[in-house]
Amino acid sequence: MSEFQDQNTNSQPDANYQELAATHVSAKRIFALFKPYRRQIINVVGLLLFGSAVGMASPFLLRAIIDEALPKGDLELLLYLAGGLVGIAVLSAALNTLQIVMSTKIGQAIMHDLRVRLYSHLQSLSLSFFAATRSGEIQSRIASDIGGLQTLVTNTANELARNLSMVVMTAIAMFFLDWRLALFSMVAVPLTIILSDRVGKMRESITHEQQVRLGDMSAVVQESLSISGVILARTMGRGEHLTRRFTRTSEDVAKLEVRSHTAGEWEWQLIYLILSILPALTLLLGGFLMSTSVPVTIGTLVAMIALQEQLLWPLEGLLAINREVRTTRALFTRVFQYLDKPVEIKQAANAVEFERAQMQGGVQISHVSFSYPDSDRPTLSDISIDIPAGSSVALVGSTGSGKTTLGYLLARLYDVQSGSIRYDGIDIRDLSFDTLADMLGVVTQEPYLLYASVAENLRFAKPDATDEELIRAAKIAQIHDYLAALPDGYDTIVGDRGYRFSGGEKQRLALARTILRNPPVLLLDEATSALDTRTERAMEMALANLSKDRTTITIAHRLSTIRNADQIIVLQQGRIVERGTHEELEALGGVYAALIKSGS
Template identity: 80%
Template sequence: MNESETTKINAYRELAAKHVSAGRIIALFTPYTRQIAWVVSLLLVSSAIGMASPFMLRAIIDEALPQANITLLMYLAGGLIGIAALSAVLNTLQIVMSTKIGQSIMHDLRVRLYSHLQSLPLSFFAATRSGEIQSRIASDIGGLQALVTNTANELARNTSIVVMTAIAMFVLDWRLALFSMIVVPCSILLSDRVGKLRESLTHEQQVRLGDMSAAVQESLSIAGIILARTMGRAEHLIRRFSRTSQDVAKLEVRSHTTGEWQWQLIYLMLAMLPALTLLLGGLLLNSGAPATIGTLVAMIALQEQLLWPLEQLLVIGREMRTTRALFARVFEYLDKPVEIVESPDAVHFGRPQMRGAVRVENVQFTYPGALQPTLSDISINIPAGSSVAIVGTTGSGKTTLGYLLARLYDADRGAIRYDGVDVRDLSFETLTDMLGVVTQEPYLLYASVAENLRFAKPDATDEELIEAARIAQIHDSLAALPDGYDTLVGDRGYRFSGGEKQRLALARTILRNPPVLLLDEATSALDTKTERAMESALANLSKGRTTITIAHRLSTIRRADQIVVLQRGRIVEVGTHEELTSINGIYAALVKSGT
């Protein structure tokens, strides 16, 4: 094992020790204790019934056949058939019940992980590939499906069979039973060793599967295809994907073959056991010890009944070690801290109570891991119903301020208040009702136009959709489409142009009718004619509504009641367009540069 592999194994073991424990895994099953108890009861009854078969077999060999007692033979044969039929019914019931339990646990875990990811800070998604996130939800949790639906059931069933069969063997002949148990501790030790070897490989394999999932999502999206073809890099992407796929294939081979000779040694010991038992039984018979041929045959039958579930238990033990790696990856995400939380005493506003006054007080913010603050000592007073524009060069902190206003991050110092209430004290529902946000890169769902608009207001009528689209200057374009508002927008809205997507996003926000609008470069993709129409529409929309515009194109904000100029995270100028141009400062320079 080279140094790189040792480092990976140590890193995985540290990850597993931090996030995974038996109690935490058992807790997934706790809500279904009653249903599990029923399954266990069925397993115990089925195993107990199965114990009678070898004793009936001994009676057939030692009594019914030698005495030619056909009546006894018929009863015993009928008993064996009845036991088999009853066991089949009980096994069917417990398999159906355990599968339902397993799928419920899978559902709970998927929803729990998805819900937790929805509450994680924006910084997590900025630093994590979406393909990796999808891999954790789909591939990792999918890999656990066998454990919670089949393995847990098989573990309980095979354990009960092994215990009951072992008891029957000792009742039948304690000497032969004790001899049969010699292979058990040796097999368990070897199986555990193989499981440890394969566990870290499984984790590494899932990491590479995540890489492959991310590569597929990035390169086979519409944007990825356009980039690859226009740059002539399709062959490069194919080679990169091929290397990742080859790594996955190699890890797949290693995860299934590492320790295989030790595993075959287990099979050899189990295969030798019946022959050695027959040899020992023959020696006991020759020595005059109290034993019969029927006892020996019954013991071999019990061994067969013992060895198969014992083999399954060893396989399950090995698989449970490898699924620990999957639990480590899932629990790692579940343990990510939630930074933006709702206050226990959150303030709730009804829509009629909202005025839309916004105040930013001495705000400072530094991104995680950054050495310098992105924003420092930011103070802005925005009266209800007024319009303010935030301008500045690239990197001045405009968009970051928008993130803080929407509470996608919390300020390190200072406060942002809506109608006098700190944004951290507002309920999430009140904040989303208070503030409508349209970003520079609008996101559209893979759904119809109507469904995208109704994402903001599920109960919106068709008339409301049309009115919002008219205000956003997009209705005529939609009405001209063959399917109108039922048109599928395509992956990330690629059915529409950049300007059309921005107008759809604006219509979606307008539909919610928030008292405060935050427009982050919301008209950057519009042509001059549409932009002018939008300006007029927004002017009508902004009446009685607070509008905060983050703009790079200064032509869109000349009529703002207040213009705030940022530079290197600080406010350097505040005033109207006329006031700022007259002092011939930074804003005037931006205007002259044609920005």
């Protein structure tokens, strides 16, 4: 949905939402979230039932006070009965406190499980999902949507159990007092339930639309208020434009917020009206029954009104909960929609694992073809490359030739659609994720650094690395002297996405991070592109030393960096058109020679 699109009420969004909800949400699936905590939930329900049973005694004590203690002037009985009311109030308060603490812990545990489950599932999805989805939208589902569900599984579930037990117990007590007045009191219940359900249905689809727009707003904030976004806005003079864009999105959210709270308000006020006039009608009926053959006493009538009040506020709570449950179904729809995204990259059931010492580093690419989703042509077609252990291979070609895509396949960020990629003779799809991570080290053209210290960024690759190992890796990457000269040294915070460092410094940090893992295969995707000539030469020497007995695959645009590769693979429109050494390809006078002449 575009940030610039106005939100109009029409049937199409509602129809789309209803289809999504029917596909992803069911009562069984929601109840499954509570299943691991059923023992704790049973304990809470037991407390609620006990508390409700205790509360049932109050109207009967009140009737005894009005019909017996007060008319007879029996102060001793009055003292006992009043003391009973006080005791019931104290016990109820203690039970309510304990029950709230227990139910809140259960609710937070369920939310924690759901957040972790969603985060873990998203981690397992292929790059195609993240390429098509804004990160702000993903954050919105984890934070905003699950945060909205927090009310349901803590407060709402707690209130549902408490109000339901009170309604049941109070209804039983009312029939014990006088079945005629009790039956009259129940007449209003079906009508209020029907009206409440109507309001819930209206607000449910609005809530889904509202969360979509909140996701839009989160994405706008993340894009425009990141360091890159601020630099772009300032240098392009587009700050006011971005503010207007955010204003429109915020206005949409505000309008939907109003609609979500006011839709069906007339129906809801009708419910309040029915429940408000019920005591007056009960008194009128009670007055009539006083003159019948089975009269109603004043104490019974007062106790019935007290029970009615005790019934009405939890009944109102249940009706409100029904409305809230309908609206939170929209949040469950958005969360479960992500959880139902298919995991395309899966670890084999009997995945192969072996230690670093057993790894040689041989890579075989056999007849590999691949197309991106919705692409009208293959990105790679029938690619076959044999890379002996310890050798160096360079992948070159013009933009769009498929070099980076082949790198993605080598790292198993996507799975090949035909053919195979093998490490040391084992299909990449049969390797465990940990073994593949130990086998292959990747340094990309745009390295990503965490908002943490330099040392923490390096140890992300090897958490148990010693300070000596950090320094050794940094020296190989030609970054140690610079880090040592910083006031905080390796404890320096790199800033958001490493913006406290230059592009070349970030690339060297990323290289040091990969070196620390000591993988037998290095994949360098233009890893020295941001380095000056002097540092690049030093890096080439360092990489030459590092690459001894190590397989190196270099994706390069600057051909000067790969002249000494054992084999150069030239790609064009997803196919291998040339292969050989630098001298062989230059003498051939083909595509590679043309790239050299063009200054690549």
